[in-house]
Amino acid sequence: xxxxxxxxxxxxxxxxxxxxxxxxxxxxxxxxxxxxxxxxxxxxxxxxxxxxxxxxxxxxxxxxxxxxxxxxxxxxxxxxxxxxxxxxxxxxxxxxxxxxxxxxxxxxxxxxxxxxxxxxxxxxxxxxxxxxxxxxxxxxxxxxxxxxxxxxxxxxxxxxxxxxxxxxxxxxxxxxxxxxxxxxxxxxxxxxxxxxxxxxxxxxxxxxxxxxxxxxxxxxxxxxxxxxxxxxxxxxxxxxxxxxxxxxxxxxxx
Numbered sequence: 001x002x003x004x005x006x007x008x009x010x011x012x013x014x015x016x017x018x019x020x021x022x023x024x025x026x027x028x029x030x031x032x033x034x035x036x037x038x039x040x041x042x043x044x045x046x047x048x049x050x051x052x053x054x055x056x057x058x059x060x061x062x063x064x065x066x067x068x069x070x071x072x073x074x075x076x077x078x079x080x081x082x083x084x085x086x087x088x089x090x091x092x093x094x095x096x097x098x099x100x101x102x103x104x105x106x107x108x109x110x111x112x113x114x115x116x117x118x119x120x121x122x123x124x125x126x127x128x129x130x131x132x133x134x135x136x137x138x139x140x141x142x143x144x145x146x147x148x149x150x151x152x153x154x155x156x157x158x159x160x161x162x163x164x165x166x167x168x169x170x171x172x173x174x175x176x177x178x179x180x181x182x183x184x185x186x187x188x189x190x191x192x193x194x195x196x197x198x199x200x201x202x203x204x205x206x207x208x209x210x211x212x213x214x215x216x217x218x219x220x221x222x223x224x225x226x227x228x229x230x231x232x233x234x235x236x237x238x239x240x241x242x243x244x245x246x247x248x249x250x251x252x253x254x
Contacts, residue, residue, distance in 0.1 A: 023085030028099035032056045034065045034077040044075035044111040044248040045104050049082050049096075049120030051142075056081040058117075062228040064235055071239050074248045075113075078104070082123055092123055093130070101127075101134060111247050117141045117231060128191065129180040135191040136247060138184075139238055141231045142197040145181075145206050146174045154178065160185065160213040185213040192243055196220035196234030198227075217241070 036042040046068070048059045056079040059065065065077055080100050086092040104112060112135045116124030121143025128138055157163035160182050165175040184193040195214055197207050199221050211219055220237045224230035239245060 023088045024083070025085035025089050025091055025095070026081075027095065029086065029095040030056070030081040031078040031100055032060070032081070034060065034079070036069075036074050036076050041107060041109070042074045042076045042248070043109065044073075044113070044244070045109040046075050046077045046113050046115060046244075047100060047104070048077065048079040049114065049116035049123045050079070051118030051120050052084050054117070054120075055083065058228070059115075063232055064115075067232065067236055067239060071245060073239065073245050075111075075244070076109075082120060084119065087119065087123065093127055096123065096127060097131065101131070105134065111136045113137045113139070113244060115139045115141065115235075116143060118226070119144055122146075125181060126177055128184070129177050132180065132184065132191050137190070137192040137194065137243060139194040139196065139235075139242070140210075141234060142201050142203065142226050143195075143207065144203060145210065146177065147206070148174070150174045150178055151206060151209065154209050160209050181210055182213060185210065185218075192218070194218045194220070194238060194242060196222075196231065196238060198222060198224040198230040198234075200225045201230075202226045 048056070048064070050056060050058050059079050068075065068077065078100065080096060082092060082096055086095055101112070114124040114128065114135055116122070118141070121140040122145060124138055125140060125143060125145070128135060153166070154160055154163045160178070163182065165179045181193070184191065193214065195207065195211055195218060197204065200223070201207060202225060220234040222230055222233040222237070
């Protein structure tokens, strides 16, 4: 992802919302599908959400699907074409939920996981804030997690574990997002929350607020910055140590 694309992904800025009409957001939202087997649906589905400036095929191009298959993990993959326009127009939750997630549930997948990169990491966390019961796990890779007063509140409180929202939490309030992250980080229940980011990621300061509240086993911090080779290294570590392989493997044996 280029620096310009990264800046474009900071879609919560008023200026970005003002020009949302310039960015396409087709209805319905499309997805690229990578089945584990041509014989039928696997019990597990991984849903990928791209970053700003990336298309749905970015994950396959970066080797994410190849890495999954090399480990013989029985999971289908859908890479959502959740491009910047959906965020700029505030239609991401509606389109992603109605066009990608709900059909997956209707098709009988027993285990759903989300993997979001950068802007897509925000999308995954934001969607999970209101629909976390649908997912077994969520992997945020170098996520954009907002900016401004809420982050300062968390820092002043001494970290995410000690912070409480205080003011009323509205649906589009970043407090709702961070309150969900706080609870998800502390919970042993589903969904399991994982975080990956390069040690020199450009948004490291914000990501550290979440990292400090997560168990070490849920963190993946390879060397490097905000780019696909770094995310692929974190992805490989995630595949080797997370609950994803265990859940999908156990389903295959039933």
